[in-house]
Amino acid sequence: MNAPDADRFPECPTSWYLYCRSRDLGRRPLSRNLLGRRLVAFRTASGKIAIIDGRCAHLGADLGAGCVHGEAIQCAFHHWEYGTDGRCVLVPAKPQAAARFQLSAYPVVERHGFVFVFNGPEALFPLPFFPDADPGEFIASEPFDEVLLCPWWMVGANVFDVQHFRAAHDRKLIDTPAVDCPSPYARRITANFTVLGDTLRDRLVRRFAGERVRMTFTDWCGNIIFATPTFRRTASYGMLITEPLGPNRVHVHGIVFVPRSRSRMGQTLFDPMHAKVRRYFIKAFLHSDARLGTKGLTYNPAGLFDCDGELIRYFDWLASLPSAACGVTPRKKACGLVDTNLLYPQSS
Ligand code: FES
Ligand SMILES: [Fe+2]
Structure with missing residues (x-):
C-alpha cells in the first residue's frame, strides 16, 4: 500500500473558498488575492454579490479601487464598467467597444455572514454544510x-x-x-x-x-x-x-x-x-x-x-478528484499563489 507522490495533488483544490465576511463588503468593492489571482467582490444596488477578476481589461487597474454603479462595478481609471457576470457594459470613450471585453465571474454564496466563492466558472457542487443539517x-x-x-x-x-x-x-x-x-x-x-x-x-x-x-x-x-x-x-x-x-x-x-x-x-x-x-x-x-x-x-x-x-x-x-475539471487551476501549472493578509488578525 503506497501513498501517492506529492505531484499527484493540484496546487489548489477546485472547491469553495472563504472570500470575506459579509460585513467587510459594504458600499465599496473589496479586492484581494486568492489562489494567485486578483479578484474583486462587490454588492450591487439591488443587493446581489458578485466576484469577478479584479484587474480591469483595459489597463489592468485594480477594480477594488473603483466603485459600485447600480448593478455594475466601475473602474476608477477610465470608468469602464462591468456587470455581475464580468461582461464589460460600458466603455465611455467608445461605447460600441464594450461588448469585446469580458472578465471571468465566479459562483458566490453568502451564508451565515460570510461570502464564499468557487474557483471555477461553475460550481461542481453546492456550498456544503453539515450532513443532514439545515444551514x-x-x-x-x-x-x-x-x-x-x-x-x-x-x-x-x-x-x-x-x-x-x-x-x-x-x-x-x-x-x-x-x-x-x-x-x-x-x-x-x-x-x-x-x-x-x-x-x-x-x-x-x-x-x-x-x-x-x-x-x-x-x-x-x-x-x-x-x-x-x-x-x-x-x-x-x-x-x-x-x-x-x-x-x-x-x-x-x-x-x-x-x-x-x-x-x-x-x-x-x-x-x-x-x-x-x-x-x-x-x-x-x-x-x-x-x-x-x-x-x-x-x-x-x-x-x-x-x-x-x-x-x-x-x-x-x-x-484522484477531478480537480482540473474546470480548467482554472490546472495540475502542476505554476499559478503563483500569493500570500494574503490574515482576515482576522485580532483573533487569538
Ligand atoms: S484601466 Fe480600467 S478603465 Fe482604464
Ligand atoms: Fe487532529
Whole structure:
C-alpha cells in the first residue's frame, strides 16, 4: 500500500473558498488575492454579490479601487464598467467597444455572514454544510484562523490519521472507523472514542457531555472539513475551510456553529454565549494540531505504511478528484499563489 507522490495533488483544490465576511463588503468593492489571482467582490444596488477578476481589461487597474454603479462595478481609471457576470457594459470613450471585453465571474454564496466563492466558472457542487443539517437553523461563531506550514492536503488528512487522536488529542479509538463517500467530492469518516486526558477541559467534557464521543468528519475536496463530535448529552459543529498560500503554507479558517434558538430572547441572550463556549472547546481541541502545523509538517509518502491505511486511502481518493475539471487551476501549472493578509488578525 503506497501513498501517492506529492505531484499527484493540484496546487489548489477546485472547491469553495472563504472570500470575506459579509460585513467587510459594504458600499465599496473589496479586492484581494486568492489562489494567485486578483479578484474583486462587490454588492450591487439591488443587493446581489458578485466576484469577478479584479484587474480591469483595459489597463489592468485594480477594480477594488473603483466603485459600485447600480448593478455594475466601475473602474476608477477610465470608468469602464462591468456587470455581475464580468461582461464589460460600458466603455465611455467608445461605447460600441464594450461588448469585446469580458472578465471571468465566479459562483458566490453568502451564508451565515460570510461570502464564499468557487474557483471555477461553475460550481461542481453546492456550498456544503453539515450532513443532514439545515444551514438556516444554525448561527455561526466569530471565526478563528491560523497559517500552517505544510501542503494544503495535510489539513484534511488530519482527520483520517486515526493514530494521532490518542497521541495528540487524548481520544482513544474504541472501534474500527467507518468510511464512505456521501458525494463524489466528499469523503467521510466516523469513529467512536473514549475521552481520556487530565486537562480541565477534558474533565469538563467528561462531566457535562459524556466520556464517549462519536466523531464524524466530512471532507470536501480536501479544503472544507465538517466535524460533528456527538456525545451522549450534546453535539458540536465545527467547520474548517482552508486556502493554499503556497507549496508549504495554508491558511486555515475555523467557524463553529450552534443551533439557533426558537425564541427571540434565546437568539439574543443565549445563542452568542453558546457559540463562544463551543468555539472555545473546539479551538482548544485543535490546539495540538495547530501547534505542530505552525512549526511545519512535510508530506512524506515513504514514511506511511500499513498502520496508516486510512490516511493512505484518503490521499489516494484526494489525488484522484477531478480537480482540473474546470480548467482554472490546472495540475502542476505554476499559478503563483500569493500570500494574503490574515482576515482576522485580532483573533487569538
Ligand atoms: S484601466 Fe480600467 S478603465 Fe482604464
Ligand atoms: Fe487532529
